[in-house]
Every structure is written in C-alpha cells, then in structure tokens.
Amino acid sequence: MEEGISKLQTKADQRLIADYYDDLYRSFDQRISEEGRERIRKAFEFANNAHAGVKRKSGEPYIIHPIAVANIVSSEIGLGVTSIIAAILHDVVEDTDYTLTDMENLFGAKVARIVDGLTKLSDEFTAQHDSKQATNFRKMLMTLSDDVRVILIKLADRLHNMRTLESMAPHKQLKIAAETLYIFAPLAHRLGLYAIKTELEDLSLKYKQPETYNLIKFRLHSQKERRDYLVNQFIKPIKEELSSEGIQFNISGRLKSIYSIWNKMQTKGVSFDEIYDLLAIRIVFTPKENVSEKRQSFDILSLITDIYKPKPDRIRDWITIPKANGYEALHVTVMGPAGKWVEVQIRTERMDAIAERGFAAHYKYKGELSPETELDRWLEKIRELLQNPESDALEFLDEFKMNLYSSEIVIFTPKGKMVNLPKGATVIDFAYEIHTDLGNHCIGAKINHKLVPVSHVIESGDQIEILTSKSQKPDIEWLKFITTAKAKSKVKQAFKTNKKHHFEQGRDLIEEKLKEFNIKPTSDTLKKLTAYYNLSNKDQLYAQVGMGFIDIEDIANILKTRRQNKLARYWNLSFGKKNADDELDLELPDKKIDKKTTFILKENPEETNYSLAKCCQPIPGDNVLGYLTSNNHVVIHKRNCPAANKLMSQQGDRIITAEWTKFKKRSYLTRLKLNGFDRVGIVSEITNIISKLNNINMRTVMFDTHDGIFEGELFLYIHNVDDLNNLIARLMKIKGVDNIERMEKIED
Known part of the structure; x- marks a missing residue:
C-alpha cells in the first residue's frame, strides 16, 4: 500500500500529510486508549490510500481535509474514537469506489452509519422540485435523529471548509458563506458550540462583505492598547477581592466577535463607537466541595456588585434555568472605569467546558444515562418534523x-x-x-x-x-x-391533508385569473409565475394558491405589468422602478448566463437581462449578488439582504457574483429616514442642500415634530451609492440632524 501511495504523492506532500497527522495525534488525551489510537491509524492509512493523488482546489493533497476535520472533532469538540474515525473517512464513499458495506466490514456499523449521514445525495436521488442543498441537509438530519455525532462532524467539516475558502471561486464563496450563516452557525449555537459558532459567523462575514469585515477588524486592532489598559484597571480590584476570599479562579477579557458587532450595528442602527458592550470579562472558578455551584456563583456576583454598580435590567441567571443547549452562567453588566458598561460572566470550570464544547462536554459531565435534557427534547422536536x-x-x-x-x-x-x-x-x-x-x-x-x-x-x-x-x-x-x-x-399539515382538492382549486383560480387578462396558461407563463414565487414547478404553484398561501390578487398585480403601455414602461426604465415583478415582461435572450464569471450590470437592464429585488432595493454601487431564475433572468439583491441569504442557503447553485458599471442616466428611488432636534429653518436647510445637487431629485419630503424632536422621510431619485453617501455626509453637517438611515423597504 505504502509503495502505491508514494508513486502518487511527492515527498513534500508526504511530509505535509505526516505533519497534519502528528497534529491530530497530539490532540489525543486520556479519552483515547492505545487500542483506539491504533484504530484511528488504520482509518488514516485506509483514507490516505483511497484519496491518494487527489488534490484540493488549494493544491494540497485531499487527505489533508479529512485529517483537519478529525483534528477539530478531537481538539475543539472533544469527541471520541468513533467520531474521529468517521471524520477521517467522511469523504471516502462519496469520492472513491469504496462503499458503505466496505466501511462497515472494516470499521464497524456505527462508523458506517455516521459516514452515511455525512455522504451527500447523488443527483438521481434528488427530487426535481427540491433544492439539492435542502435535500442533503434533510438527509443529514435524519441521521441526527439516531446519532447527533453526524451533525457535530458536519460542523467540523464546514469549519475547515470556511477556514480554507479563499481557494474557491467567488460565486462558490458566496454560496458556502451564506449557507454557513443561515444554517450551520445557528446549529452550532443550538448545540452549545460557541467558539465554533463565532468563528463560522466571522468567516461568513469575511467572504460575504469583505470591506465591512476588514473595517471592523481594523477598528478593533487600533483600540487594542487602550482596551487592554481598561481591562487591567477593571479586573484589578476584582482579583484582589476574590483572592482575599480564597477563591481559585481565572479571569480574562473576551472581545465581542466581528460578526456580532456588525449584527448589532445593523439591528440597533448604531455606529461602531456606540456599541457599549464590546468587551466582556469572564471569571472561571474552581468550586469548593459540599457547597452548591449556584450559591458560590451568586457569592462572586455579590462581591463584584460591591465594587461596581450593576445595570438593574442586565442580570441574567442561566444557572437556575439553563439555556436549551445546556449553557449555564451568571451574567451581569456593571459600570466600569471611564463610564463604560462592562459585562461580567461567572462560570465554574464545568460550566465553561459546556459553554465551549457544548453537547460533547454536556454528556461528559452528566453521563449517557442522565435524565432527559433540553437538548434531548430539541432532538425529539426535529424527529417530529422529519416524520x-x-x-x-x-x-x-x-x-x-x-x-x-x-x-x-x-x-x-x-x-x-x-x-x-x-x-x-x-x-x-x-x-x-x-x-x-x-x-x-x-x-x-x-x-x-x-x-x-x-x-x-x-x-x-x-x-x-x-x-x-x-x-x-x-x-x-x-x-x-x-x-x-x-x-x-x-x-x-392540516391544510395539506386534502392535497388533490387544493391542487385542483388552485389550478382553476389561476386559469380564471389568466382569462381576465386574455393570457393562455402556457408552460412559459406558468414558469414565470413559479420563478417569481421561488417555487420549482407549476404543481407547487397550484397547491400554494389552493391552500391560500399565495393570494390570487398578488398574481393579478404581476400580470398587470404585461399590459403596461409603452409610456408606462419608459417611465419605469427612466426612474429605476423595474423590479422582479417585470420578469414576466422580458424578452429573454438566448444567450446562457455563465455562473462562473462576474455578471456586469449595465445601465440598460434589458441589454443584460436583470431586475432589482424589491425586498432590499439595491442601487448602483451597493455590494450585490445575482440570483439566476429558471428563465435565464438575474434578480439583483444586496449581499446582506435576508431574502438573498435564504436563496444562497437553499438554492446556492443559482447564485452569481455581480458588479455595477458607472451609472449616469438612470435614477433609482431611495428612502432616507432622518431625526434630530427641531429648530426654525432646519427643513428648508435640508431641502436646499438636496435641490443644489444636480444629480439628485426629490419625489416626496415628509417631516413631523413633537416635543422638540423632528422625524423626517425623504424619497429621492439617485444615480448611485457615491452620490447618496455624499448627500448623507452633507446633511449630517446640519446643526440639529442627529441620525440618517437608509431604509430598505420603499412603500409607494
């Protein structure tokens, strides 16, 4: 076997593989017996032979990936021999001629079952109307209902893929990053793997919005010295107090992750400087015997609140009622030095292990025969869904x-x-x-x-x-x-029991509505309607309408666009009002769109066959991507649009990268929300600035004042993001204007 491999692998490759295997071996602790280590080596040699000569996109030998996944499973999640072997073998059945029967004969039924859960479906088993991504995920979860280790190894597999994502094509990066953010990061959170969840979120943001990621990373780095000084000032009196009480502890500062900072900026509408809980202090202590962990945790909380005043509404007790994923801790936010709020987390060593390693540590401490946990109840809910x-x-x-x-x-x-x-x-x-x-x-x-x-x-x-x-x-x-x-x-389910009746009812309703517009229910028309609702075939469309999930009046509004006269169509083109509704109108070019190349957005959308998504209203200069519909048309979404995230996670093969050319003629309706302190003449100052800019036109201006505060909305026609940012910068200089926010939704 060794001789056969050496012909396919260079000496440099063999050294690299040996280094990776040594790293894996060093991660073993007393959990792994000598017999277990021998079984792992046997699995490694088998997989190394099976993958010999195959390279990853990065140019490394393929076997590096399974070994790295096994290392994450061992060192970062803390699973045992069976899981490590399954991680090493997880791609063998999918990528080589070996079968699950071979796995079972060589490594046992448990390993074979886990490998089966990790093996993707082949095309022939994927129903035409389902997304391949979604079907694969469902299959994986079916195995989860028997063995949760499938998901834990899948998370390790995804983490290593995200760590090495830079070698993938840009459209693949987008698909994988969005799928990670939509499903795998929340799944890691649900299983209590906080360290993995945080890294998955940060890496997803890095590839989805690199400029935003790098900006936040730079801001955090530039404040490091000042932050370290504040942490030392903050923890000094706590250290002295805990030491005087004879408590054995470890205290450290934990920085909020880049993704959670970005997420807070988005959801709360605040700037980087306005986020008060960038920093958290973690106290991990060794509990004394014969005294409850809960009581000792509250004693430490009491000592801290004697030193720093707590924020009354920010005390969280996850010890009395742990989170569903097993997480236990006491959290309190206190007023620290220099008027900064600081969150303090108090945990025992056991709680800390569960917080970092989640499910695996939970069972290590509680034992397999422990009473039913919240996690078990959650798995039971998943089984119900699968049934x-x-x-x-x-x-x-x-x-x-x-x-x-x-x-x-x-x-x-x-x-x-x-x-x-x-x-x-x-x-x-x-x-x-x-x-x-x-x-x-x-x-x-x-x-x-x-x-x-x-x-x-x-x-x-x-x-x-x-x-x-x-x-x-x-x-x-x-x-x-x-x-x-x-x-x-x-x-x-209650509405689906009479499926045939709903199907027929939906078909009749749609055909009736089409008659009103003198449109025949051709396969082309029905294709365009199913594409608009992101469905896969006409059967789904009929059933959804019949069950009342799609309002027939929505279909009427879509069909109306087919009857627009030339003047109305010109008006829409001139002011950027063309959107996904208009897909039904387009004369589609025969030219197939290449998913591997970046889709260029030209000023005339009919020339390149695209429309702008209504859900996020992108304008030229926004960071965007394209969704390729079934009729070779591209719908443009902002990269941070929730609808786009869902599409990337479920139908990632239809996602393409997109870039704007310079737009100078067409204008796009954009909505801004302003607020601040009211004073005489502020509205005229705002409108004067807008009217003096040649490249921006006002459609609607609305202002309301109460108790000395004003709130306003501006509907403007704008060429591109640069013009918009220039306007916002000028408006922010007006005395009294406190905040300006661009709104995604534009309600006409």
Whole structure:
C-alpha cells in the first residue's frame, strides 16, 4: 500500500500529510486508549490510500481535509474514537469506489452509519422540485435523529471548509458563506458550540462583505492598547477581592466577535463607537466541595456588585434555568472605569467546558444515562418534523431554521409544568407545544386569569390555560403570527391533508385569473409565475394558491405589468422602478448566463437581462449578488439582504457574483429616514442642500415634530451609492440632524 501511495504523492506532500497527522495525534488525551489510537491509524492509512493523488482546489493533497476535520472533532469538540474515525473517512464513499458495506466490514456499523449521514445525495436521488442543498441537509438530519455525532462532524467539516475558502471561486464563496450563516452557525449555537459558532459567523462575514469585515477588524486592532489598559484597571480590584476570599479562579477579557458587532450595528442602527458592550470579562472558578455551584456563583456576583454598580435590567441567571443547549452562567453588566458598561460572566470550570464544547462536554459531565435534557427534547422536536411526509425539503429547511437561534422564554402550564418557547411566541404556539389536538381546537387562552386571543404574544413567566372548542379548526390566518416550527408545520399539515382538492382549486383560480387578462396558461407563463414565487414547478404553484398561501390578487398585480403601455414602461426604465415583478415582461435572450464569471450590470437592464429585488432595493454601487431564475433572468439583491441569504442557503447553485458599471442616466428611488432636534429653518436647510445637487431629485419630503424632536422621510431619485453617501455626509453637517438611515423597504 505504502509503495502505491508514494508513486502518487511527492515527498513534500508526504511530509505535509505526516505533519497534519502528528497534529491530530497530539490532540489525543486520556479519552483515547492505545487500542483506539491504533484504530484511528488504520482509518488514516485506509483514507490516505483511497484519496491518494487527489488534490484540493488549494493544491494540497485531499487527505489533508479529512485529517483537519478529525483534528477539530478531537481538539475543539472533544469527541471520541468513533467520531474521529468517521471524520477521517467522511469523504471516502462519496469520492472513491469504496462503499458503505466496505466501511462497515472494516470499521464497524456505527462508523458506517455516521459516514452515511455525512455522504451527500447523488443527483438521481434528488427530487426535481427540491433544492439539492435542502435535500442533503434533510438527509443529514435524519441521521441526527439516531446519532447527533453526524451533525457535530458536519460542523467540523464546514469549519475547515470556511477556514480554507479563499481557494474557491467567488460565486462558490458566496454560496458556502451564506449557507454557513443561515444554517450551520445557528446549529452550532443550538448545540452549545460557541467558539465554533463565532468563528463560522466571522468567516461568513469575511467572504460575504469583505470591506465591512476588514473595517471592523481594523477598528478593533487600533483600540487594542487602550482596551487592554481598561481591562487591567477593571479586573484589578476584582482579583484582589476574590483572592482575599480564597477563591481559585481565572479571569480574562473576551472581545465581542466581528460578526456580532456588525449584527448589532445593523439591528440597533448604531455606529461602531456606540456599541457599549464590546468587551466582556469572564471569571472561571474552581468550586469548593459540599457547597452548591449556584450559591458560590451568586457569592462572586455579590462581591463584584460591591465594587461596581450593576445595570438593574442586565442580570441574567442561566444557572437556575439553563439555556436549551445546556449553557449555564451568571451574567451581569456593571459600570466600569471611564463610564463604560462592562459585562461580567461567572462560570465554574464545568460550566465553561459546556459553554465551549457544548453537547460533547454536556454528556461528559452528566453521563449517557442522565435524565432527559433540553437538548434531548430539541432532538425529539426535529424527529417530529422529519416524520412529516408532506413537507418538501425547502419547507423543512425553513421549519428547521425556526427551531434555531431564538431567544428563549419560560412559560408555565396550569399545573406548574415549565415549557421553553422562543421569544415572540403566541398562544397558538404554546397550545401546539403541549399537544397537536390542543392547537387544532384552540380558541384562546387565560393568562394569569385574563382572557386573551390566539394571536396574543406571551411573555416569560406567564401561566397559561388553553381554551378549546370541538368546532374549532386550524385557520390559515394563524400562519401570519405563528413563530415555532412545530405549530407552523401542524397548521400546514392540516391544510395539506386534502392535497388533490387544493391542487385542483388552485389550478382553476389561476386559469380564471389568466382569462381576465386574455393570457393562455402556457408552460412559459406558468414558469414565470413559479420563478417569481421561488417555487420549482407549476404543481407547487397550484397547491400554494389552493391552500391560500399565495393570494390570487398578488398574481393579478404581476400580470398587470404585461399590459403596461409603452409610456408606462419608459417611465419605469427612466426612474429605476423595474423590479422582479417585470420578469414576466422580458424578452429573454438566448444567450446562457455563465455562473462562473462576474455578471456586469449595465445601465440598460434589458441589454443584460436583470431586475432589482424589491425586498432590499439595491442601487448602483451597493455590494450585490445575482440570483439566476429558471428563465435565464438575474434578480439583483444586496449581499446582506435576508431574502438573498435564504436563496444562497437553499438554492446556492443559482447564485452569481455581480458588479455595477458607472451609472449616469438612470435614477433609482431611495428612502432616507432622518431625526434630530427641531429648530426654525432646519427643513428648508435640508431641502436646499438636496435641490443644489444636480444629480439628485426629490419625489416626496415628509417631516413631523413633537416635543422638540423632528422625524423626517425623504424619497429621492439617485444615480448611485457615491452620490447618496455624499448627500448623507452633507446633511449630517446640519446643526440639529442627529441620525440618517437608509431604509430598505420603499412603500409607494
């Protein structure tokens, strides 16, 4: 075997492979017995032979990837022999002639089952109307319901792919980064792998929005010296106090991740300088025997709040009620030196291990035979979703996504049983959480003895009694306010039971509507409608309309664009109002769009066959990407658009990179929101600046004042981002203007 490999691998390659294997070997601790180490070596030699001569995009021998994944599984997640072997072998069945039977014969049934869960589906097994990405993910989760190690190894696989993403083509980078952000980072969070989740988020941002990532990284680096000084000043009295109490501890500063800083800037609408909790201080202590960890943690909290004043609404107790992923800690935000708020996290060594290594550490401390955990209950919910045969893979992915990443609240039943739900959950979500029949027949609830409707948003600590009626049935309107995947899937299931009836009803409704516009229901027309709704075929379109998930009046509005006269079409072209609605109008060129090359956005969209997405309203100069529809048309989205994230995660093969040329003639409607301190003449100053700029035209100006504060909205026609940024910079210099924000949605 060795001789065969040496012919295919250079000495430099062999040295590199040996270095990587040595790194893996050094990660083994007392968990791995001598017998285990021998089994791992056997797996490595087998995989090295199977992948011999194959290279990665970076030019490295392919075997480097499985070894690196195994290293992450061993050193960063802390799994054992079976998982390390499965990680080494995870691409053998997919990329070589070896089969799962070979895996089972050589390495046992457990390893074979995990490798099967990690092996992607081949094209012939992928239903035509489903996204390949979504179908593969569903298959992987089916194995998760038997063995969670599949997902843990898949996360390690994704982490190594993200660490080596620079060798991939730009459109592949976008697809992989968005998929990582949409599914894998939340999944790592849900399984308690905070270090991996943070790195996945940061790397995704690095490839999706490199300029933003580098700017935040530079700002953090430039403030390092001042930050280190503040940390030392802050922790000095805490160290002295804890040492005097005889507590064994380790105290360190933890910087907020680049992605979480960016995310906070987006969601809160604040600048980098306005984020007050850039820094957190972590205290990890060794608990004394015979005293509860909870009591000792609160003693430390008490010592800290004697030194620094706490922010009353920022004390979080995750020890009394741990998070669903097993996370335990006490968090408190206190006023530190120089008037800065600082978050302090208090954990025992056990809590810290669970926080960093999540699921694996959780079971190491609790043991396999421990009582059912929140994590087990979450896996049970996933099994329920997988057992719904009606949902297609894309729908499943959406439902699964809803089970991730949400802040949790604690609710009580009338008998005092505790139930965890995502923040923003409603009465109907709670009813379905308890039992499907309770949800199906729910007419309202009593919360703390007060009557509330099914749509009422519940709050942490509520005690809820569900009220039912035998005549009540699931209502399509419920889907508008339901937040949990379980409730949504149960309501949809109720409507899908009569699938044939819905299909026929939807077909009749669409054909009737087409008749009104004298349009025949040709396959071309139906293709354009399915593309508009991001569906895969006409059957899905008919079913969605028949079940009421798509409003027939929406279709009427789309079809109206076909009947526009030439003047109206010219007006739309002149002022950048062309959007995804107009896809039905386009005379599509025969020329196929090459996904591997960057799509150039020219000033005349009909020349290059593109339209601008309504959801995020990109304008020339924005950082954008393209989504290739089934009829060879490109819809342009901003890279940070949530709809684009979803498309990249579910239909990444249709994503292309896009760049603007210089736009000078066409204008684009853009909405700005302003606020600040009102004074005489401020509105005329704002409008004067806009009117003096030749390349910007006003459509609508609205201002409202109350209690000395003004709020305003400007609807402007703008050529490109440079002109917009220039305008914002000028307006910010006006005395009294405090904040200007560009709004994504433009409601006409």
